[in-house]
Amino acid sequence: MSDAALAHEAHEEHPTSTGLNHRKILMWAFLGSECIFFGSLITTYLVYRGKSVVGPYPGEILNIPLTSVSTFVLLMSSLAMVLSLAGFERAAGAGTDEERRRSELKKGRFWLLMTAVLGTGFLGFQVYEFYEFVHHGLGLTTNLFGTTFYVLTGFHGTHVGVGVVWLVSLLVLSYFGKVKPLDVELGGLYWHFVDIVWIIIFTLIYLIPS
Numbered sequence: 001m002s003d004a005a006l007a008h009e010a011h012e013e014h015p016t017s018t019g020l021n022h023r024k025i026l027m028w029a030f031l032g033s034e035c036i037f038f039g040s041l042i043t044t045y046l047v048y049r050g051k052s053v054v055g056p057y058p059g060e061i062l063n064i065p066l067t068s069v070s071t072f073v074l075l076m077s078s079l080a081m082v083l084s085l086a087g088f089e090r091a092a093g094a095g096t097d098e099e100r101r102r103s104e105l106k107k108g109r110f111w112l113l114m115t116a117v118l119g120t121g122f123l124g125f126q127v128y129e130f131y132e133f134v135h136h137g138l139g140l141t142t143n144l145f146g147t148t149f150y151v152l153t154g155f156h157g158t159h160v161g162v163g164v165v166w167l168v169s170l171l172v173l174s175y176f177g178k179v180k181p182l183d184v185e186l187g188g189l190y191w192h193f194v195d196i197v198w199i200i201i202f203t204l205i206y207l208i209p210s
Helices: 003-013 022-047 064-092 098-135 144-174 181-207
Strands: none
Touching: 022 144, 022 181, 064 098, 064 181, 098 144, 098 181, 144 181
8 A cells, every 4th residue: 555545544534533433433423412411311211200190101011031131132133243343343444355354254244243143133132022012912102111211212123123124235335346344443432331231221121110
């Protein structure tokens, strides 16, 4: 790589006075706004917690073992995301060693695919849970618990779905040589944020009795 190319790459990686890539700063700003968004939903759930005057109530309908499995699946997807980023970073640092680059790139793609598969599995659990809840009489407008529960977990599931589409897009683009480690890192930041939000939701709804 020429000196001019190296200088251009360095400029792309550190174009701001903070020393961070502008895309990464934008992602952190976006995640900050998402904290406010989910914070408002979680606060609303807590304000109306235990105030439903008709059932079904949380203790009658929540399936903690099933949701614990889905939570484990989502947490394992975060591990897969870390392994994927490591693979793409090692591939980028392989230099002229083409065989090593291809090997690490293959690992990165595999773990990226696994992240998307595990995320899709989590969504499958959520769809099944929603179906069971509706079957047992808990709809969006049944009571305060139903309204706050479906809105909070539904928006989180939507975020997971967006993340899965994002990861699959990165996977496809990687075969055209259009994905850099930074692209995967940004996707990873979003994915880890979604996982952290779910840990909070899971703790408040399923583990702490109302």
